[in-house]
Amino acid sequence: MMKPYIAILVDSFWEAISNRVLWALLIGWSLILLALAPFGYVSEVSYKLQNADVSDQKRALERLSDAARGRETEGLKRIVDRTSPKFQALLKTLDDPESPTFQAVKTSSLVKELNRVVESDDLYQEGAFSMPRAESRRKALDELLAIDPAERSDLDREELNRGLLQAALPRSLNRPRGEQLWIGYGSFKLGNSLPISRRQVREYIEPLVLGILIKFGLGILAVMIAIVVTSPIIPDTFRSGSLNLLLSKPISRVLLFLAKFFGSTIFVLVNIAFVLTGLYFIAGMRFGIWNEGLLGCIPLLLFVFVIFYSVSALAGLIWKNAIVCVIATMVFWFFCFAIGLVRGGMLEPFELQTQLVRIQQVGSDLIAVDAKGRMKVWNSDFSVWQQATEGGPGNGAPARTFGPFSDPDRERLLVWQFVRNPFGNLRGRTRNLAIVSLSGEPDVDQQVDSNSDAQEAEEQSAEKLEDAAEDSSVEVGEDSTGTGEETQSEPIDSQPSSKGSSGAELTAKDALAAYLGEGDDDGQIDTPDKARSTGRWPVDSGPEIPRDLFKLLKVDGHLIAICRTKIYKLQLDQIKVEAAKETGLFGMVQMPWLKSTGFRDITPPGLSIDRNTTASASEDGKSFALYSSGTLDLIRLEKGIARIEKTAVLVSEQATSEDDEDIVDPTQSDGTEAAAVIHNDSYCLLARERLPILVLDGDLNEVAQVDLPGDMEVRSMGWRPGSNQASIVTQTGEVLSLDCEQASIEAMAIPVAGKVSCLTWQDASTAWIGVGPGVATLVDLQQNEVIDSRSPSPTVMAMVYRYVVKPVYTINPKPAALDDAMSYLLSGNKTQSMDLITNNLEKSQLELDIWTPIISNLCFVAFVLAISSIYVVRSEF
Amino acid sequence: MSEQPAIQINGLKKRYRAGFFGKGFDALKGVDFSVNRGEVFGLLGPNGAGKTTLIKVLLGIVRASGGAASVLGAAAGSKIARQRIGYLPENLSFPSHHTAWRALHLYGRLSRVDYRSIRQRGAQLLDRVGLAGRDRELVKRYSKGMRQRLGLAQAMLHEPDLMILDEPTDGLDPVGRSEIRQIIMEMKNEGKTVFLNSHILQEVELVCDRVAILAGGKLRGVGSPAELTQQFQGALSTKLRMEVAGDAVQFAQFQDSLSSVYQQWESVELPDGRWQLSASVDGHGEVDRIIDNARQGGLSIRNLQRSKLTLEEVFLSAVSDSADDSLALKP
Known part of the structure; x- marks a missing residue:
């Protein structure tokens, strides 16, 4: 019964094979695959430095120049002695980190000189170098030193010297990686070594590169070419001349149309199968990765084509014109793109960023931090989340928030936050810990002059916070000059300052606001929107946070700062409000650095x-x-x-x-x-x-x-x-x-x-659960019942998103959303980090919606094909 | 029980609609005729007469608005009927990637012929239509005549009982047309019924057992060419040529008697006291009157000829506006 339709499919196959465009494309794809095949990565076990291994060039140069002038440890002196004479002469002139000469030293030059040291034969001298703190590294060096120098291999020597360099400059150089990876073309290395591990390359880079290649190369380019090439098929078939003969045969019109439709996909199937099979073999033979997901993408990409082609075919039936088919398909694509764009633009602010990642009951207040890093407090009068304090990430990029940490003795919260600026660097809005007074009154008793407090901290600490003002930051606060110091500039407002609510001087921003008459109202919150946007509590600046912070913890009455190479602590009762500093409109500190903060090194x-x-x-x-x-x-x-x-x-x-x-x-x-x-x-x-x-x-x-x-x-x-x-x-x-x-x-x-975004236990049976956009629910997990629920009233735009944009997006076909299924096939992961490389497990990842797009697109294709079939049956050709 | 006709059409109507607000158009206005099995039947008509629509109704490509049609005992357009029809459409085009064999394979499979039969019969048919040796070339390189022949081959591939040929000799040279006629006669000899639609009246006259004349969606005449001409002979003028002998005075009197009655006549003087007279006459009565006048005038009738009506003349007459519907002969 199906034999006639199979004959149509076979005929379509021959039609595709005889198409010159197909062969031209196959040749083109072959050339691209041949060009891509040599790409890969070159792996080398080496202990030589690369540019990425220098984490703090300024500090390294300072110490080396001190050593050149005889002021440093014996180990550093030996290191300097093994650099080139020209470099040694240069080091002796580098006494001012701000001088143009200092800043003109290139990382590559420093690396080159340090590699001379790595290659040297006689770097080690007993007693000259202090061994690393970490036992594992100390043990590794001991094992290398135990080898007779005459019998030490080149690699062992490099490893030893590299370890000694690391011990001498622990905070200026990254740990030696051993295996280094370069992007390679054939056996040629391209550029500098990658600052990531092989596992990270496999886990993130390869699926990303493959995904981009497949999505743009095949998903867009190949599909669009296929649409253009196949657009005449249906119109030509359903024009008289050949149509009458086909319709005179004892076959069903609907099946004739469908057989012709699916036969047209053979053209794109050949293309996609060719490229993906080629990639499969290249990845397998070059990297040993036999990723079946690549082959799984074949039917997926074919499905993408079918979605667009169904529209083209319907247009071809009605207008019998190939150009109209292409135009109709483009209009459809644009429509889907627009819907996706609107939804994508609203997804983050109205769904992802409103998820609660931390919920805390502090006294009678319920405090939450959302995925954007905004700290909020529940306003039960208007059933909304109110800003806990003024300021915050606003409408910009999400922030990472540490805390809040409750200090009940002093009725306050301690919190710190940084944001990512448009250039991708992390920049603290301020280096200072924020002190939020829950009583609503300024923390007057806790205020202290910043300089006297700094002196006290110097006297108390066994080891000062070194180079707090001078370190160039890896994690936080890297400024545009690259020196690590924030620039000094004139205050933007030259008006004399006056006392503000905290008893300290008004900031320029407040003065400007007062001048313009903002905030002239009595501060009453009388609408939900006002409740959302008005901060509940005043916030003051506390002590400065050490640089390179990974984590802030509250342990045993102390605030513990886990930083790069160091741990610091500060007792809660020693956390005091600093004097207000002049800040610009964007919250940047404009006063000179303090030399130290209250945090003490307890590493x-x-x-x-x-x-x-x-x-x-x-x-x-x-x-x-x-x-x-x-x-x-x-x-x-x-x-x-x-x-x-x-x-x-x-x-x-x-x-x-x-x-x-x-x-x-x-x-x-x-x-x-x-x-x-x-x-x-x-x-x-x-x-x-x-x-x-x-x-x-x-x-x-x-x-x-x-x-x-x-x-x-x-x-x-x-x-x-x-x-x-x-x-x-x-x-x-x-x-x-x-x-x-x-x-x-x-x-x-x-x-x-x-979907649950966070869970905070109150006691053994109850917990606050964050679910959905901004909803906090107190549940009894033993009784499995809800005790309390805080569901915020949505804004107008949130309602537009929830009741208009989201339903339209759900029922609308979404070919682009099949990317999620493709990502799943390529990586095997059901979630996807929104960063290139995941380094924070707590950060929300995007759950890949694999089946919804497939089902909705299938329904769409079925619907369009049904319309086309009805048209074919009812038409009189 | 007598065999059912190959095609039976009763009161067939077809109205095409032109959108929601457009005026409809009646392509067929109640057509009745039948085609016997084993005969070659021609359908004649001017452009827009409804011939193609009628064929499309028979094939199920369009649906009738009224009346009924059956093909080989089954409803027109049904799968059973279509299975037993071989169709050669007008202006047949083949996909550009087709060779003769690929085309035969596709259309053969669509007609549910198995591969082996396609191979066997295809070779025979290609030879029969004169395409053996050119069967591996792309059809797009064929001439018009070659494509027609390939179309004929694919129509015969599944050994249908009824062949419907739409303008089978269109665009062919005389040799090609002769070959097609030959094939049609062979099909007839094989017992197949052939229903063909053609503008070339001479071709229809040569091969068709019976013809139907369609004009303005109505049937104007149906029957064998001889029956149609005989029938129309009574209604249409024919040419009379007569050679008479006598003296000039007698002939002059005869001419006078003719002039009073006939306007369309002419005479030519021949040597030896003879005259040739040509006149258009409507029916036998007028012929008798002219002969009587000649004899009464003392003239001797040396030669008398009355020319036969051509089918073209019948056709042209039938499709003119003044044609009488009642002239159509019932089968």
């Missing part, structure tokens, strides 16, 4: 903190766990001193070494994964990206590895009070319960529907 000996670091306070708040690049430490504060109680090295040698097949074992950690950690007296849980959750006992011995069901990823974890059960919120919005004693995990029954 325990032997602790190593690297780039990939996370930490959390223990359940009892007396200690904290620190995970950094594969090493987990439990640290306790005793009499103000930090002491490492336990350490576990959790990185696998297999994951980092290069094996014969050039394949990274995805089940092993190489220390570069984003992670989250929690611990209590009995257990410690470590969640790492794409790896099972490690359950460790109190001594950090592995008890079990627990896989999350269905490829889920951890977003946040928290202990159920008084138990060894942890709640886990996943990136896809599910809540799981992990029983450490049973080493089992199961879904937790919660009485709310929707």
Whole structure:
């Protein structure tokens, strides 16, 4: 019965094969694949430096120039002695970091000189170098030193010298990576080595590059070419001449049309299959990655074509004109694009950024932090989330918020926030900790002159916060001059300042606002919109936060700052309001740096903190766990001193070494994964990206590895009070319960529907749950019932998004949304980081919506084909 | 029981609509005729007469607005009917990627012929239509005549009982037309029914057993060419040529008697006292009167000729506005 229609399909195949455009495209694709095939990455075990290995050039040059003038350690002097004479002469002239000569020194020149040192034969001298703090690194150096210099290989020598360099300049150079990767063409290296690991290349870069190639090369270019090439098929078929003969045959018109329709897809199928199969073999033979997802993209891309072609075919039936077909398809594409654009533009502000990531009950106030980093407090009069304080990220890029930390003795909250500027750099709105007075009154008693406080901090601290003003920042505060110092400039408002609400001088912004008559009203909140936009509490500047901050914790009455290579603490009762500084309209500090803050260095000996670091306070708040690049430490504060109680090295040698097949074992950690950690007296849980959750006992011995069901990823974890059960919120919005004693995990029954964004335990049975856009629900998890719910009244635009844009988008066909399914096929992950490389597990990831676009697009295609079939049946040709 | 006709059409009507607000157009206004099995039947008519519409109704390409039509005992347009019809459309075009074999494969499969039969019969048919040796070339390089022949081959591939040929000799040279006629006669000899639509009246006269004349959506005449001319002979003028002998006075008297009655006549004097007379006459009565006048005038009738009506003349007469509907002969 289907034989005649199969004959049409076969005929369409021959038609495609005989099409010259097809052959031209295949030749073109072949050339592109041949050009792409040599691309890959070149791996080399090397301990020589690359530009990316210099983390703080300014500091390195300062110390080297001091060594050149005989003022530094013996080790540094030996390093300088092994650079070129010209460089040594240059170093002797570099006495002023602000001088043009200093700033003109290129990183590549420094690297070149340091590599001379790495290659030197006689760098080491006993007693000249201080050994690194980290035991593992110290041990590695000891092993290398134990080898007879005459028998040491070149690689061993380089590794040793590199380790000595690192020990001499710990904060100026990144840890040696050993294996270095370059983007390569054939065996040629292109540019500098990549600052990421092989695992990260495999995990993020390759799917991204493949995704871009497939999406733009095939998904857009090839599909559009195919639309143009296949546009005449239906019009030509349904024009008389050939049509009457076809219709005279004993076949169904509908099946004739459908057979012709699907036969037309053969052209694009050949193209797509050719390219993707080629990529599959290239990736397999070059990198050893046989990614079946590439082949899975064939039907997906074909489906994209079918969506557009269904519109083209209907237009061809009605108007029997190939040009009209192409125009109709373009109009359809534009319509889908516009709908997607509107929805995409509204998705973040109205759905993603309004998710609550932290909920805290502070007294009678419910405080929350949303995904944009905005700190809010519930206003029950208007049922809205009110800004906790004035200022904040506003409508710009999302911020990362540390805290808020409750200081109940002084009725205040402590919080710090930074945003990402348009150029991608992280910039603190201010270096100072924000002190939010919950009483609503300015923290007058806590105010102090910033200079006297700085002197006191200098006297008290055993080790000053070094170079707080001079360090160039990696994580925070990197300014446009690259010197790490914020520029000084004249205040924008020259009017004399007057006392403000905090008892300190008014900022220029406040003075300008007063001049323009803003805020002349009595400050009454009488509408929901006003409630949303008016800050509840005043905020003052506290002490400056140390640079390169990874994490801020509250431990045992202290604020602990986990920074790059150092840990600092500041007692809560010593956190005082600083004098108000002149700030510009954008919140930038314009006064000169202080030389020190109240934070004290409490870094325990032997602790190593690297780039990939996370930490959390223990359940009892007396200690904290620190995970950094594969090493987990439990640290306790005793009499103000930090002491490492336990350490576990959790990185696998297999994951980092290069094996014969050039394949990274995805089940092993190489220390570069984003992670989250929690611990209590009995257990410690470590969640790492794409790896099972490690359950460790109190001594950090592995008890079990627990896989999350269905490829889920951890977003946040928290202990159920008084138990060894942890709640886990996943990136896809599910809540799981992990029983450490049973080493089992199961879904937790919660009485709310929707995607959960956070869960904060109030006690052993109740918890605040963030679900949906801005909804906070207090639930009793034992009774499985809702106790209280705070659902904010939506704004007009939020309602437009919820009731107009979202439904229209849902029912509208969305070919572009099939990208999610493609990403899933290529990466195997159900969520996607919104950053290039995930380094923060808690950061919300986009859940890939795989099936909804497929179903809605299928329905659309079915609908259009049905209309076309009815037209074919009813028409009299 | 007598065999059912190959085609039976009763009161067939077809009205085309032109959108919601446009005026409709009646392409067929109640057509009745039948085609017997095994005969070659021609359908004649001017442009816009409704011939193509009628064929489309028979093939199910368009739906009738009224009346009924059956093909080989089945409803016109049904799959059963279409399965047994071989159709050669007017202005047949083949896809540019087709060779003769590929075309035969496609259309053969659409007619549910299996591969083996396509291979066997296809070779025979290509040879029969004179395309053997050119079967691997692309059809787009064929001449018009070659494409027509290929069309004929694909129409015969599934051994249909009824062939519907729309302008089969259109665009062909005399040799080509002769070949097509030959094939049609062969089909007739095989017992197939052939229904052909043509503008070339001479071709229709040569091959058709019966013809129907369609004009303005109505049937103007149906029957064999001889029946039609005979029938119209009574209604249409024919040419009379007569050679008479006598003296000049007698002939002059005869001319006078003719002039009073006939305007369309002419005479030519021949040697030896003879005259040739040519006149248009309507029917036998006038012929008798002229002969009587000649004899009464003392003239001797040496030769008498009355020319036959051509089908073209019948056709032209039938399709003119003044044609009488009742002239149509019933089968």
